[in-house]
Amino acid sequence: MSPRRFEMLVDLYGDEPTARLLSEEAMVGSWLRVEAALATAQGELGVLETADARAIADAAVPANIDHERLWKETRTVGYPILSLVRQIDAALPAAHRGRVHYGATTQDIMDSGLALQLDQAAVRLGELLAQFGDSLAALAAEHVETVIAGRTHALQAVPTTFGAKLATYVGELARHRDRLAAARARVAVVSLFGAGGTSAAYGDRAVALRARVAQLLGLHTTDVPWHVARDGLAEFGLLCALLAGTCARFAREIVDLSRTEIAEVGEASGHHRGASSTMPQKVNPIESEAVIGLSATTGALSSALFRVMEAGHARAAGEWQAEWQVLPQLVCLSAAALRTCVSIADGLRVFPEAMRANLRADGGLVMAEAYMMRLADPLGRERAHDVVYEAVGRCRETGESLFTALRQGLPTEVAATIEELRAESYLGRPHETVDAALALWRTET
Structure with a gap:
């Protein structure tokens, strides 16, 4: 593999648990879990001999996969599952070879693996969302009577309280929590439909097989193929952009209220925190700026999801590849925005005297x-x-x-x-x- 490009914004502000869930190791591991579950279910249903199924499940482990070979062969084939299957098969005793990936197609494995990853990512996003919401809820309760100028069109409008202002964010995050639960359910779905989405290669036990694999993986099952129906994945990616958008609205509020002429709030203080290389007086709202940058990026990336949904016939011809690039980035950017907003809210300094003076x-x-x-x-x-x-x-x-x-x-x-x-x-x-x-x-x- 070539050297990894350093992504300064995400590497500085990203969420490490999310990065691990979407890492190369996690992705390959998810494919191995699907192959193992497929073999196990086929063994239980009599599609494979029990001994063959057990041997495949035992061999479908990370230790048997040479990543350098995997990606070298993927560059030739275009997709990674052929190499993965060959390496699993090579790790089997001779008597059990030739049964790995029985009846499956590449996208079955990759989509089901992605469903596993996004299901776990949804849990992590939910944790970060809960932390942010809890922090804002505490601030709203604390400042329910802290009087501040309400502003419309950037100008003072009518008096309000800082707590009431923050309440709008709490309500917005509550709605996102509901959206996340719904999107998670629609994305955590197994995909086992064979080459053209007909399930023909799985035989008469296709429905039972799909349901059992889903059960083994902790996913939902469906009898409607979704190789090119990417609305669930698009919804999840767009939700990531929505989460980041709310984070940016909060961050923009902090930037605006931190202006020298307003100075009603400030990010956490610290030695050289937000310092300028040339202006000693500067204390820049660095975390809020990072969140705005993260959100701006999610907005731009999310537009690609509509192109992904254009995939035609029974298999995409390029649209799928765009998804490989965009979805993990959207999840990581959203997690970074949420994580950074938690830090902003927890360290926020509020100046009621300045709020009253500005009135x-x-x-x-x-x-x-x-x-x-x-x-x-x-x-x-x-x-x-x-x-x-x-x-x-x-x-x-x-x-x-x-x-x-x-x-x-x-x-x-x-x-x-x-x-x-x-x-x-x-x-x-x-x-x-x-x-x-x-x-x-x-x-x-």
């Missing part, structure tokens, strides 16, 4: 809607909107507070009824929002 920026105009709603009863909503709009303009011209400018433009009898509003008086129902998100997160799938 006073621009003369407290963040309370404009609150004043409009307060005036809607005596003036009517449209008139109240215009009055507050004009007051906002005066604030920006003179620098006076919204409350002061507003009273000047109101009829005396109305002005006398208006008191200066505080952000805490116009937060909606943050406790209900956070409680709902936490209840959704704690619900078992």
Whole structure:
């Protein structure tokens, strides 16, 4: 094999357990497990002699596979299973040879092996998702009353709380958890349908054989071939991109709130953490930047899955190979994004004083809607909107507070009824929002 290309982003921020699940050793090991399960099931059903089946299962182990030979011969054949089968067969006693891979086709073994790998990867993604959700849920509960400016179009809009802001992420992750469970069930499916998807080579016991192999491997069975029906795999890959997308939304929030002019949160501190090579004052949000980069890559890669789904007839002609490259990368990138977000959330520094100070920026105009709603009863909503709009303009011209400018433009009898509003008086129902998100997160799938 040629030297491995160093992938700096994933190698720096990747998840080692996920990398192991999708390693060369794990992939070849999954194929061996499928060949062993196939032989075992055929022995039980009388397709093979029991002694032959047992011997094949014993020989289908990593120690009998020369990886250098495997990949050299794969380059010639185009697919690795012929070499794998020949090496298993060569490890058998002479009396048991010629029965390995009986009735199977290459894609049966590779797809079933991939199902094993993705099933395990789904478990790991679920663990990382749970860690991220738990961390955000704890932050949301802690900061349910921490007042912050809600922002729309990057500008201050109305007051909210930091906990209520984080609750939206908790709800999103809860939905992803449901999606992951569903996608895992659809991807962890055995594939044993023979050369053209007809199961003809498996004979009359094809259905029973497929079900038993699935049982031995801990996979689901199906009687509908999926050699070219890649929607389940595409769904799983797209879910990885969705997970990374949510991670990027969180990371972008941290980047924006960390800006010098805002400074409401910060990533964990440490000696030279986020340091610049030339500007001593810099503390860059390095983990958030990494997550955004990871997510951007998943978005680009995931588009290839739609091309994979174009495979025609009973076997792909190139689309399958794209899948080999894209799916493992998507899983690893998604796991890296989740893992890094756990680190960000666990180390997040929150600055309530800065949040409160920023509410006073621009003369407290963040309370404009609150004043409009307060005036809607005596003036009517449209008139109240215009009055507050004009007051906002005066604030920006003179620098006076919204409350002061507003009273000047109101009829005396109305002005006398208006008191200066505080952000805490116009937060909606943050406790209900956070409680709902936490209840959704704690619900078992």
